[in-house]
Amino acid sequence: MADPSLISSVTEMNDKFLGDIKCPYKLYIADSRMSGAGFGIFVREEVPAGKEVFRVAVPTVSAVESAVDVCDNCFAWVGSNDPFRAPIELSVCGSCKAVKYCSKGCQRAAWRRYHKEEYKIYREINAHARKAKEFSSAIRMLVRLVVLHQHRRLTDKQWQAILSLKSHKALIEQSKALD
Numbered sequence: 001m002a003d004p005s006l007i008s009s010v011t012e013m014n015d016k017f018l019g020d021i022k023c024p025y026k027l028y029i030a031d032s033r034m035s036g037a038g039f040g041i042f043v044r045e046e047v048p049a050g051k052e053v054f055r056v057a058v059p060t061v062s063a064v065e066s067a068v069d070v071c072d073n074c075f076a077w078v079g080s081n082d083p084f085r086a087p088i089e090l091s092v093c094g095s096c097k098a099v100k101y102c103s104k105g106c107q108r109a110a111w112r113r114y115h116k117e118e119y120k121i122y123r124e125i126n127a128h129a130r131k132a133k134e135f136s137s138a139i140r141m142l143v144r145l146v147v148l149h150q151h152r153r154l155t156d157k158q159w160q161a162i163l164s165l166k167s168h169k170a171l172i173e174q175s176k177a178l179d
């Protein structure tokens with residue numbers, strides 16, 4: 001039986017998720033016209049180049065590719081030449097070696113939110129692997145989501161938003177079959 005708490009239509013998604021976003025433009029969620037791109041957020045009017053559309057203070061979940069020099073918590077990038085900031089130095093998390101942080105503050109914030117549970121998963125996997133494994137950002141994001149959900153650190157609204165994402169399972173299976 002279908003879960004009645006699941007969002008069944010795009011109209012419902014628009015009502016539920018866009019109400020809280022502060023934005024000078026009229027936003028709407030729709031199926032993208034790009035094939036296979038899934039749902040996206042669109043604006044109704046033309047936005048001048050370089051204008052900010054909206055800003056999310058803290059994303060529900062994020063993960064940075066391990067190979068790039070970006071803080072996994074605040075996305076500070078080593079290569080940015082912001083004159084108002086001291087040069088960015090990243091340190092690799094000693095517990096899992098999978099994430100980098102720009103400061104003790106970022107490391108602490110990530111630790112509290114999900115890393116104290118998630119690092120054990122990577123450590124456990126690597127304890128059984130012959131060579132330390134590299135985890136893609138997509139995998140790390142899924143692990144993070146499960147940790148956040150299991151420990152009830154997501155609001156109902158956030159979890160519903162995730163459940164209402166379009167599934168690409170059929171596409172993935174199709175591409176696997178072609179390999």
Ligand SMILES: [Zn+2]
Nearest residue numbers: 071074102106
């Ligand atoms: Zn940071």
Ligand SMILES: [Zn+2]
Nearest residue numbers: 093095096119
């Ligand atoms: Zn770690």
